[in-house]
Amino acid sequence: MGVNIEENKSAVLAHRAGEIAAKIPGGNTLARSVEMMVAWGRANSLWPLLYGTSCCAIEMMSTGASRHDWARFGVEVARASARQADLIILAGTVVEKMGENLLTLYEQMPAPKYVIAMGSCAISGGPFYYDSYSVVKGADRLIPVDVFIPGCPPRPEALFYGIMQLQEKIKKEGREIPWEIGELVKSPCIDTFTKTKQDWAALEKEKDQEMAQAREQFKKENPDYKPAKPMRLKKEKLPSPARKKPAPKGISNWTLLQTLQEKFPEITVHDHPNASRKEVAELGLDYELDLVVPKAQYREVMQYLKDSKELGLEMLIQLTCVDWKEYFDIVVHLLSVERGHKLFLRCRVDKEDGPAIETISDLYPAADWHEREVYDMFGVRFANHPDMRRIYLRNNFPGHPLCKDFEDPSRVIVRPY
Numbered sequence: 001m002g003v004n005i006e007e008n009k010s011a012v013l014a015h016r017a018g019e020i021a022a023k024i025p026g027g028n029t030l031a032r033s034v035e036m037m038v039a040w041g042r043a044n045s046l047w048p049l050l051y052g053t054s055c056c057a058i059e060m061m062s063t064g065a066s067r068h069d070w071a072r073f074g075v076e077v078a079r080a081s082a083r084q085a086d087l088i089i090l091a092g093t094v095v096e097k098m099g100e101n102l103l104t105l106y107e108q109m110p111a112p113k114y115v116i117a118m119g120s121c122a123i124s125g126g127p128f129y130y131d132s133y134s135v136v137k138g139a140d141r142l143i144p145v146d147v148f149i150p151g152c153p154p155r156p157e158a159l160f161y162g163i164m165q166l167q168e169k170i171k172k173e174g175r176e177i178p179w180e181i182g183e184l185v186k187s188p189c190i191d192t193f194t195k196t197k198q199d200w201a202a203l204e205k206e207k208d209q210e211m212a213q214a215r216e217q218f219k220k221e222n223p224d225y226k227p228a229k230p231m232r233l234k235k236e237k238l239p240s241p242a243r244k245k246p247a248p249k250g251i252s253n254w255t256l257l258q259t260l261q262e263k264f265p266e267i268t269v270h271d272h273p274n275a276s277r278k279e280v281a282e283l284g285l286d287y288e289l290d291l292v293v294p295k296a297q298y299r300e301v302m303q304y305l306k307d308s309k310e311l312g313l314e315m316l317i318q319l320t321c322v323d324w325k326e327y328f329d330i331v332v333h334l335l336s337v338e339r340g341h342k343l344f345l346r347c348r349v350d351k352e353d354g355p356a357i358e359t360i361s362d363l364y365p366a367a368d369w370h371e372r373e374v375y376d377m378f379g380v381r382f383a384n385h386p387d388m389r390r391i392y393l394r395n396n397f398p399g400h401p402l403c404k405d406f407e408d409p410s411r412v413i414v415r416p417y
């Protein structure tokens with residue numbers, strides 16, 4: 001991804017002015033003084049762009065709020081427009097889909113401009129380093145970063161330190177060290193983390209050995225030394241509060257099953273195909289009935305559940321998918337808003353069948369986006385869906401990332417353990 005390197009007009013102007021001033025006696029000193037004043041002013045009046053994507057953003061907001069108050073450091077007015085900002089603090093995870101927008105924002109910022117990567121996510125992908133198809137493994141693959149602040153999340157004090165480091169860098173800028181756009185990381189997406197982890201473990205081992213030696217030495221030199229015993233407080237025993245058993249909500253599992261099986265005898269309970277009344281009762285009151293529906297009857301069953309006044313399962317909580325390697329399970333979770341009972345239904349879709357199944361978005365409108373999500377992530381198509389296209393990923397994304405056989409070495413670093 002290329003960054004549009006714009007001409008640094010202020011640096012060029014400063015350079016020319018410096019050249020002219022140098023010809024006058026004492027002019028060099030004067031030019032340097034002006035440069036220092038400009039750099040000082042620039043360093044102490046940073047205008048950050050409002051940009052926070054996940055948890056680190058909370059720490060950044062806290063840094064700006066009254067307790068920490070980053071205005072004390074000259075980081076005064078957070079701007080909503082990139083055209084008025086000269087600092088972007090990447091506080092949080094940078095995902096691939098956001099990448100292009102981030103580039104646009106960076107290009108819209110007037111030069112000289114600076115970037116701080118705050119937290120492990122922005123630095124390297126953080127907790128999403130392994131097995132993630134969507135998180136950029138380091139924001140410096142997209143835009144040049146001036147200061148990295150480690151942590152998950154870094155505290156406001158750490159952000160202050162990062163800002164101060166950036167200010168030191170800016171203060172040195174002038175004709176001799178002009179502001180220029182930094183380098184991007186061009187290396188392929190490889191697992192450097194595991195090697196760092198191993199090196200770190202070796203260092204820790206060395207440290208432990210040194211500590212053990214130091215302890216031995218101390219024991220030899222102080223044979224009578226007795227460490228103070230920590231005083232343990234007795235744990236207070238509190239009476240456990242009386243808990244009422246929640247009353248069963250809505251229709252019982254057995255009645256639900258019986259009613260459905262009367263109309264659709266092929267329906268079975270997942271993992272208990274021939275469950276008797278007693279067995280269903282033994283599953284307990286907290287157990288939500290998990291039924292297996294044959295694909296041929298999927299739509300008919302859903303239509304019945306939607307229309308049935310007796311069962312009243314009028315709300316779709318969730319429609320999702322599970323990849324079992326050999327086949328997919330489409331899982332639907334329904335709720336009776338009025339009476340409170342819930343029901344899971346799963347329907348097997350073989351991979352050789354497209355994979356495809358009929359839509360239920362006309363019965364349960366909430367299924368519309370859920371079905372698009374399943375298509376995006378697993379590649380299962382829903383026949384007669386009004387708008388069967390990707391919902392999260394770009395149209396040219398290679399494959400469906402939640403499938404067990406998804407591979408993309410340019411994006412995904414597979415966990416080696």
Ligand code: SF4
Binds near residue numbers: 055
């Ligand atoms: S580094 Fe940690 S705290 Fe910051 S965005 Fe990532 S997961 Fe959240």
